[in-house]
Amino acid sequence: MNIQKLLLLLFIIPLLSSSPHKYYLSLTQIEYKNESRSIQISINVFMDDIEIALNKKYQIDLQLTSNQELKNNDDYFKKYLKEKLHLKINDFPKEYNYIGKEYDGDLVYFYLEVENIDDIKSLEVENTILTTYFPKQENLLKTKIYNKYQSLLLTAKKTKGL
Template sequence: MKFKKTFLLLFIIPFLSFTAHKNYLSLTQINYKSESKSIQIVINVFMDDIETALNSDYKINLQLTTKNEFKNNDSYFKRYLKEKIHFKVDNIPKEFKYIGKEYDGDLVYFYLEIENINQLKTIDLTNNILTKHFPEQQNLTKCKLGDKHKSILLTKKENLAKFKYE
C-alpha cells in the first residue's frame, strides 16, 4: 500500500500537473531592395490563429484549406493586415500593397510591398497582429538593409519596432 502511494506521488501526479502550452508567434521579415526601390515584407502566422482572429473580428467562418474556404478570403486578410500593421519610412507613414498569400503546412505567408522608396534611414513598424485574441502573442520582426540585419521581438505591450540604418 505504501509503495502505491509513493508511486502515485512521485510519478503520476507530476505528469498530471503539466498541460500543453501553445506558442503564439509570428515572424515579419522586412527587406529593402534598392534595385526595385521597394521594401518587401513577408509575414508568417499560424493558420489556426489567424483564422480564429478573422472569424471573430469579422463574424465569418473562413474554413481555411477546406472545400468551404471563402473564395474572397484575400479581402479579409488584406483588411486585417491594414488594421493591425503600420509602417513609417523616415518618419513618413507608408501604405503597403497586399501582394497575396500562400499556405505551407500550418502556416500562412503574407506578401506585402511598399513601393517607390529611393533610400531610407529608418523603418518603424507598429505590429498588433493577433494580440487582441492571444495576449501572449509575440511578433518577431527581422529587418535587412544591405548587409545589416536587425531583429526585435514585439508583444501586446511593446508593439513598436524602430530600425535605424544611419
C-alpha cells in the first residue's frame, strides 16, 4: 500500500468512527403460554430514548436510575404503553396488564400480560413506541404462538402487522 492510501485511511477512519449516528430500535417479544392461557409480552427499549419521549410527552423529568427518579414512573410507563401498543386477538381488541419493568445497562425491559386466552386464531399488533419523537425508530416484533415463530419490523410508516 502506498503512503497516500495509508494517509487517506488514517484520515478517514477517525471521521467515520466519531460520526454521531444512532440506531433507534426496540424489541417486542410476544409468546402464547398454553398452560397458563396467557400471552406474555416483553419489550426492551433504550433507556435514554424512552426517557426523552416521556419527558417531552408528559412534561416531566423521569431521571431514570438516579436518586431523583420519579416514584410514580410506572404510572407514566403504563399510560404511554397503553397508548402506543395495541393488540387484537381473534379480531377483538385486548387489554394487557402491566406487570412491571427492570433496568439492565442502557435498556429498560417492560413486562405485560394478556390473561384468559383460550385460543389464538389471529394476532394483530400495532406498535408506535418512540416513533413520535424518533422518526427513524424501528420496532422489531417477534412472536411465538403454538410453536410457530414470526418476525416483523414495524416503523413510523408501517405501524401494524402479523
